[in-house]
Amino acid sequence: MERTFSRRWRALGACALLIAACASSDLDLDERSGATSTTPPPSESTVSPSETAGTPQGAMGADGVGDPYYPGLGNGGYDVATYDLDIEWMPDTGTVDATAAIVLVPTEDLDTFNLDLEGLDVERVVVDGEEVVHAHAGRELTIDPAALLVAGDDVEVVVDYGGEPTPIRVGTDVFRVGWHTDGRDAYVVSEPAGAASWFPANDHPTDKARFRFVVTVPSDLGVIANGLQTSMSDTGDGRTTFVYEASDLMATYLASVVIGDLVFVEESTASGLLLRSAYPRRLADAAATDFADTAAMVEVFERSFGPYPFETYGHVVADEVLGFALENQTLSIFGSDLVTGRGAIDAIVAHELAHQWFGNAVSPATWMDIWLNEGFATYAEWVWAAGSDGPTIAESAAAVHARADFGVPPGDPGPEELFQATVYLRGGLVLYALSQEIGHDAFDRLLPLWVERFGGSAASTADLRALAEELSGQDLEAFFDAWVYGATLPPLP
Numbered sequence: 001m002e003r004t005f006s007r008r009w010r011a012l013g014a015c016a017l018l019i020a021a022c023a024s025s026d027l028d029l030d031e032r033s034g035a036t037s038t039t040p041p042p043s044e045s046t047v048s049p050s051e052t053a054g055t056p057q058g059a060m061g062a063d064g065v066g067d068p069y070y071p072g073l074g075n076g077g078y079d080v081a082t083y084d085l086d087i088e089w090m091p092d093t094g095t096v097d098a099t100a101a102i103v104l105v106p107t108e109d110l111d112t113f114n115l116d117l118e119g120l121d122v123e124r125v126v127v128d129g130e131e132v133v134h135a136h137a138g139r140e141l142t143i144d145p146a147a148l149l150v151a152g153d154d155v156e157v158v159v160d161y162g163g164e165p166t167p168i169r170v171g172t173d174v175f176r177v178g179w180h181t182d183g184r185d186a187y188v189v190s191e192p193a194g195a196a197s198w199f200p201a202n203d204h205p206t207d208k209a210r211f212r213f214v215v216t217v218p219s220d221l222g223v224i225a226n227g228l229q230t231s232m233s234d235t236g237d238g239r240t241t242f243v244y245e246a247s248d249l250m251a252t253y254l255a256s257v258v259i260g261d262l263v264f265v266e267e268s269t270a271s272g273l274l275l276r277s278a279y280p281r282r283l284a285d286a287a288a289t290d291f292a293d294t295a296a297m298v299e300v301f302e303r304s305f306g307p308y309p310f311e312t313y314g315h316v317v318a319d320e321v322l323g324f325a326l327e328n329q330t331l332s333i334f335g336s337d338l339v340t341g342r343g344a345i346d347a348i349v350a351h352e353l354a355h356q357w358f359g360n361a362v363s364p365a366t367w368m369d370i371w372l373n374e375g376f377a378t379y380a381e382w383v384w385a386a387g388s389d390g391p392t393i394a395e396s397a398a399a400v401h402a403r404a405d406f407g408v409p410p411g412d413p414g415p416e417e418l419f420q421a422t423v424y425l426r427g428g429l430v431l432y433a434l435s436q437e438i439g440h441d442a443f444d445r446l447l448p449l450w451v452e453r454f455g456g457s458a459a460s461t462a463d464l465r466a467l468a469e470e471l472s473g474q475d476l477e478a479f480f481d482a483w484v485y486g487a488t489l490p491p492l493p
Contacts, residue, residue: 017206031192041368063114063140065204069367069415070137070170073193074204078104083252085139085199088239089259091184096120097162100199103154112148112166115159116196116203118168122170123160135383141200157191165198172202177253180320184221185260187318189333190327192367192418194250204310206362206458208249215257216241222262224278226255226330246330248310249456251363256328258316269295271302274312277341280319286341291315293346293388297353300387301380306448307346309361309455313353327377346388347381354380365460371410371484372464375427384426397432400425401492411484429492430483436493437479438472445471 035476062076084101106113118139124131125143127132130262133144141159149155167176170193177190178197188198195201202209219240227246234240234310246255263284268275275294279287294315298308310330322335332352358376382396391399406426413423437444446468452461465480482490 005310015231043485061108061110061113063142065206067366067368068202069418073116073367074207075116077110077113078106078109078149078155078202080104080202080207080209080214082210083199083201083255084212084214087198087257088216089186089221091181091186091218091259093164094181095162095164096179096198098199100157100161102157102159102200102426104157104202105154106149106151108151110145110151112142112144113149113199115143115157116193117141117159117200118196119166119299120161120163120198123162124199125160125318126156126158128156137310139196159200161200168194168197170194179410181289182320184218185319187258187260187316187320187333188256188328189322190253190255191326192253192370194394195255198257199255200462201252203413205251206365208251208363208456208458210248211246211250212257213244213246213257214241214245215259215261220261221259222264222278223257224262224276224331225257226250228274228276228312228330247249248329250329250360251348251458254327254329254360256331256333258318258331258333261318262316266348267295269298271299272380273298275314276312277314278316280317280336283317283319283339287315287317287339289341289343290339290345291349292343292351294349296388297350297384300384301350301354301357303387304447305357305380306451309357309451310358313356315349315352327359329356329360336385346384350375350381350384354383361451361455363458365439365458365463367415367418369460370413371423371427372432372459372461373423374419375410375430377485378424378428379431381478382432393432397429401489405488407487409485409487411480426483426489429489433483433490434468434479435491438468438474442468442471 012080062071065076067073071242080101085098087096087098089096122134122136122141127143127145130146132146135142146245150267161247165179166413167178169176177194177356179186179188193203195203200440211226215223215225216235216239217223219238225244226493227244231243232240237307258278259280262278264278265279265288265317266274268274276293288323312330315332317334317336317339319336321337325332325334325338338348354377355373360374364370364372382393385396386393404421404425406422408420410422410427410430413420450467461484465476471477
């Protein structure tokens with residue numbers, strides 16, 4: 001596929017933009033999308049970048065995991081097992097009335113602990129059936145249980161909260177993350193730190209959990225969320241409650257709800273994977289055309305990457321000009337501006353699907369490792385092109401290498417530039433070069449083994465290097481130093 005790249009090209013949160021259409025534009029992405037006209041002003045985030053590097057090492061009970069880019073994200077001292085979110089959306093006021101029931105397991109004895117929640121009001125907190133003292137400032141909800149929480153015990157934390165969810169600006173100066181609304185509709189795009197805008201969370205990809213969503217809306221609206229719909233019921237007062245359950249472990253930034261006038265569509269792949277999607281009524285026919293190749297993409301990717309890692313997949317289109325797509329787990333979200341009915345967005349559709357293996361099943365250990373999401377998904381675009389009578393992987397890699405100047409290393413793009421082109425395109429080139437360095441036999445084993453070994457958890461660039469060295473028997477220090485961390489883009493092998 002022919003593409004044009006420029007220094008002004010920017011990508012949004014783990015998304016694939018319409019590169020050919022946007023790359024040569026001199027407009028900022030906000031100007032292209034029109035997002036500034038409908039997005040509320042950002043709340044004041046307490047997440048601060050850091051120039052330190054390494055794996056998160058949050059102290060027990062700490063108000064952050066120590067991510068090298070965003071040390072204020074997440075919390076130390078426990079692992080979350082489940083989130084059960086009960087949310088009533090009131091579009092007339094743009095507010096939610098919600099309860100989060102969280103089961104967590106302390107990793108050390110705790111006398112206090114924190115959850116991430118920003119911009120919403122907390123009514124009360126109950127720990128193991130007893131209302132407890134709490135304090136809420138900025139992003140940090142600090143909870144003081146009545147008794148010591150013992151390491152290894154299941155602890156139930158119930159938080160009653162509500163208010164007007166407000167998107168957060170962190171991770172990029174291009175857009176805000178979290179819960180968005182434009183009138184009656186609402187949608188969630190959270191990468192990297194927007195989960196805290198709509199539910200209390202341990203908001204870092206190293207702590208994955210299972211989710212249940214109970215969402216009540218006016219009966220003229222529909223709801224779709226991660227996982228499978230398990231029920232839908234009329235409350236009898238002009239509202240409808242939708243229940244979705246996501247049984248696979250999921251990072252908080254991938255949790256999503258979309259509310260609107262939706263048409264629901266279901267189909268299956270040849271292997272029986274359920275594909276369920278939701279489109280704005282006015283775009284349903286066009287969207288069906290644009291996403292028609294999804295089942296074939298799943299089959300191509302399963303041959304290269306191993307079995308699809310979750311119970312379902314599908315797409316939702318927000319009835320909003322976003323300028324991007326995002327790979328929410330089992331339910332990638334697309335802006336309405338990407339839907340044309342011409343079947344012209346295969347590269348973006350493939351990119352978001354590939355993230356289900358790379359980024360969702362295996363999440364980044366730190367946000368410095370984001371190239372492991374985007375580089376893999378970009379490489380997957382080339383895999384799909386080669387598998388659907390397009391250019392070979394080598395031809396796609398050569399075209400990108402020849403047309404772009406990636407002086408910023410993908411392994412350290414900076415905390416405010418997570419989504420710049422080098423993370424995507426030079427990240428994809430890293431994988432192509434690695435296939436040449438270690439040989440196709442070792443590389444073809446690397447891709448599915450990466451998901452098999454680290455699926456359901458998070459992994460780092462160091463983990464990728466170690467696995468590649470294990471399979472190839474080679475010392476790859478010089479390769480990773482040059483391709484992942486070097487200031488200068490190396491020549492293609």
